[in-house]
Amino acid sequence: MPDKKQDFIDQKLQDLNNDGVDRRGFLKCMAWAGTGLVWTMSGGIPISRAFAKSASKGSGKDAAKGADFSFVQISDSHIGFNKPANPDVTATLQTAINKINVLPQKPDFIIHTGDLTQLSKPSEFDTLDQVLKRASAKQIYFVPGEHDMLSDNGEQYLQRYGKGTKGAGWSTFDHKGVHFVGLVNVANLKAGGMGSLGHEQLEWLEDDLKGRSASTPIVLYAHIPLWTVYADWGWGTDDSEQALSYVKRFGSVTVLNGHIHQIMQKVEGKVSFHTAMSTAFPQPAPGTAPSAGPMKVPAEQLQQVLGITDVNYVVSGSSLAIVDSALGSASSAAPSNGDGVGGV
Numbered sequence: 001m002p003d004k005k006q007d008f009i010d011q012k013l014q015d016l017n018n019d020g021v022d023r024r025g026f027l028k029c030m031a032w033a034g035t036g037l038v039w040t041m042s043g044g045i046p047i048s049r050a051f052a053k054s055a056s057k058g059s060g061k062d063a064a065k066g067a068d069f070s071f072v073q074i075s076d077s078h079i080g081f082n083k084p085a086n087p088d089v090t091a092t093l094q095t096a097i098n099k100i101n102v103l104p105q106k107p108d109f110i111i112h113t114g115d116l117t118q119l120s121k122p123s124e125f126d127t128l129d130q131v132l133k134r135a136s137a138k139q140i141y142f143v144p145g146e147h148d149m150l151s152d153n154g155e156q157y158l159q160r161y162g163k164g165t166k167g168a169g170w171s172t173f174d175h176k177g178v179h180f181v182g183l184v185n186v187a188n189l190k191a192g193g194m195g196s197l198g199h200e201q202l203e204w205l206e207d208d209l210k211g212r213s214a215s216t217p218i219v220l221y222a223h224i225p226l227w228t229v230y231a232d233w234g235w236g237t238d239d240s241e242q243a244l245s246y247v248k249r250f251g252s253v254t255v256l257n258g259h260i261h262q263i264m265q266k267v268e269g270k271v272s273f274h275t276a277m278s279t280a281f282p283q284p285a286p287g288t289a290p291s292a293g294p295m296k297v298p299a300e301q302l303q304q305v306l307g308i309t310d311v312n313y314v315v316s317g318s319s320l321a322i323v324d325s326a327l328g329s330a331s332s333a334a335p336s337n338g339d340g341v342g343g344v
Contacts, residue, residue, distance in 0.1 A: 008343035069176050072100050072107045072137065073221070075258030076278035078119035079128045083283040085294035091119075093131050096279040098134065101136045108175065110137045113258035113276060114145030114186065114223030115267065121151065125160055134157055142189040144169055145223040145259065146193075147184040172208055179212060181205065185237045193234025195224030202242055209246050217252040227266065227273050230286035235260050244271065260292075 036073030077093045086092060100107065108134075117124035132140060142161040144154055158169055165171040173180050183205070185195030197205075209218075220226065226243065237243075247253045253271040261278035262285065281294045288321040289295070 024067075027054060039050055068103045068104050070103075070106045071109050071111060071175075072109045073113060073256050073258075073276050074100075074279055075113040075115055075223075075276040076115040076145065076261055077112070077128060077279055078115055078118045078278070078280035079131075080121060080124035081280055081294075083281075083294055089280040090127055093128070093279045094134070097131060097135050097270055101134075107137045109139035109141060110135060111180075111221055111256065112140060112142045113221055113256060114143050115147045115258065115278075115280075116142065116145065116157075118147055119150055120148050120154075122156060125156060125180070129160075132320075141171075141173065141180070141182060141221075143182045143184055143221060143223055144168075144186055146189060158344060166204060167201055170204065178217045178219060179206065180219045180221070183226075183243070185222050185226070185240075189234070190238050192232070194231065195222070195234070195237035197237060197239050198242055202239065206246050209250075212250075212251045215251055217254075218250045219254045219256065220247070221256040223257065224259045225264075225273065225275055226255050229260060229264060229267075229275070233286065233292040235286065235292070247271065260286075261295075323324060 060124045074093075074096055076094075078089050079093065081089045116128050134316070142157075144161075146155045148154060148157045154168060158165070162169045165182075168184040169182070171182045183197060183201065185197050188196045188198055190196050220243075222237070224237055225235060226237050226240040228240075230236070244255075247270070250272075251270055255271060255273045257275045258275070258278070260275050261281065261283040263275065263277055265272065265274045267273070283292050284295045
């Protein structure tokens, strides 16, 4: 393994033995009902509001009402992680699946934006598969995170989830008029952990998008953000500008990522960027700690920093309604103001 990748992973695996989070208290928090943020995308401009989890009323149902289809994004399940920041990541992933299964509108599919496992061990992938089998949505699309490529450069990941993909696992599919592109930016991490797509994948992406109507809604998804959130921590992709140049002509582009374990979003022209919470553990906001990694969080705050993303697509308006839903509840959730962090 290259030294830069090992250094990056060592940083992510820092030991937080004195974080004050006990297993029983953590799981108790995870059992609480949830609140989160509804993101309504209209003309590329996001509007957020708090919502309640109730399946019978509230804006969670309103966001799904009238949608032509919906899907859920989950990310960073880190199966195999066992530090005090979350000693039972399998249980919190199961909580996320339970939450998906009671959504007002059954999602057509699930997208997992990487770091399925902690150390890419076969037993970790086995555990992940057992939990995901319980999801109401049976179709699941994946892209790898850097943790899924540790032990064998992603061979185990590709054997399980890479059928029909290209290269290190990139792929496309179409669903009810929307074109989805899964990108891999963790196969060749740059200095400091910055993501990279690479020449071969960029050529493939350019070719894939050629000839498609500019009115086709595009959803790109990858593990590391395709915009530079915080370069000092490697929270960005060094050649994303070239990739994004290929989608400038499209009228509706949504970019979904994980990796940073918190909600952040921004809009550039007609491109909306959105990062998801983790189902495993939170990380600090950019620049608020010496380094990235599992964050020290009091047990009573955990319900606010883990979650899922529910996306509803409305064909008539070419819009995406994005609902970020924490696994546990809080009395209220503060709306994000466009470039900020929600739920942290």
